[in-house]
Amino acid sequence: AQSVTQPDIHITVSEGASLELRCNYSYGATPYLFWYVQSPGQGLQLLLKYFSGDTLVQGIKGFEAEFKRSQSSFNLRKPSVHWSDAAEYFCALSGGSNYKLTFGKGTLLTVNP
Amino acid sequence: GAVVSQHPSWVICKSGTSVKIECRSLDFQATTMFWYRQFPKQSLMLMATSNEGSKATYEQGVEKDKFLINHASLTLSTLTVTSAHPEDSSFYICSAIPIPRDRVVNNEQFFGPGTRLTVL
Numbered sequence: 001a002q003s004v005t006q007p008d009i010h011i012t013v014s015e016g017a018s019l020e021l022r023c024n025y026s027y028g029a030t031p032y033l034f035w036y037v038q039s040p041g042q043g044l045q046l047l048l049k050y051f052s053g054d055t056l057v058q059g060i061k062g063f064e065a066e067f068k069r070s071q072s073s074f075n076l077r078k079p080s081v082h083w084s085d086a087a088e089y090f091c092a093l094s095g096g097s098n099y100k101l102t103f104g105k106g107t108l109l110t111v112n113p
Numbered sequence: 114g115a116v117v118s119q120h121p122s123w124v125i126c127k128s129g130t131s132v133k134i135e136c137r138s139l140d141f142q143a144t145t146m147f148w149y150r151q152f153p154k155q156s157l158m159l160m161a162t163s164n165e166g167s168k169a170t171y172e173q174g175v176e177k178d179k180f181l182i183n184h185a186s187l188t189l190s191t192l193t194v195t196s197a198h199p200e201d202s203s204f205y206i207c208s209a210i211p212i213p214r215d216r217v218v219n220n221e222q223f224f225g226p227g228t229r230l231t232v233l
């Protein structure tokens with residue numbers, strides 16, 4: 001069985017501060033990993049994805065994530081947060097040929113001015 | 114490219130009625146689409162996998178007779194919530210896998226904008 005854990009339900013940061021959102025996964029092989037962002041009442045926007053190769057992946061809007069196999073983690077980072085980054089962030093995992101995505105419970109990001 | 118639309122974006126209906134939600138891939142074809150449900154302040158839960166030309170496969174605990182899925186063409190899947198009740202009120206999101214397979218970039222799905230269903 002595959003699972004995704006996002007330990008932080010809600011994080012608050014000040015605008016301009018750095019950000020790290022945690023994601024841990026459980027899967028028997030190397031998974032495909034994704035980070036999505038969702039604004040209220042909206043669909044999902046893909047921030048970045050990891051399949052293989054370089055463990056540090058760059059995404060849109062200045063986000064990056066690092067895949068650490070030894071820690072089963074895929075944490076999302078941004079060096080300087082903007083007020084427009086306030087949203088819900090979901091880590092997701094896909095493995096095998098069925099393309100099914102398993103989502104974490106999400107982390108709500110609040111950005112203080 | 115790889116745009117997915119949903120219609121309607123929101124719908125309000127009376128308890129006991131049926132509601133149909135459409136999911137369309139606008140610039141690609143998809144033999145596989147997925148339907149997710151998201152309750153307020155919760156994550157997305159996969160409901161079913163929609164397969165073009167064949168029956169949908171439902172996740173455990175999802176009533177196939179209540180959530181009817183039809184994937185009649187390579188660009189359209191529909192989800193019909195039959196005899197809707199207030200507990201079916203939720204945000205329904207679809208996603209699609211493009212074909213041919215060589216266009217699929219490592220299991221990436223493309224998501225629709227979602228449909229907000231409110232059952233009174």
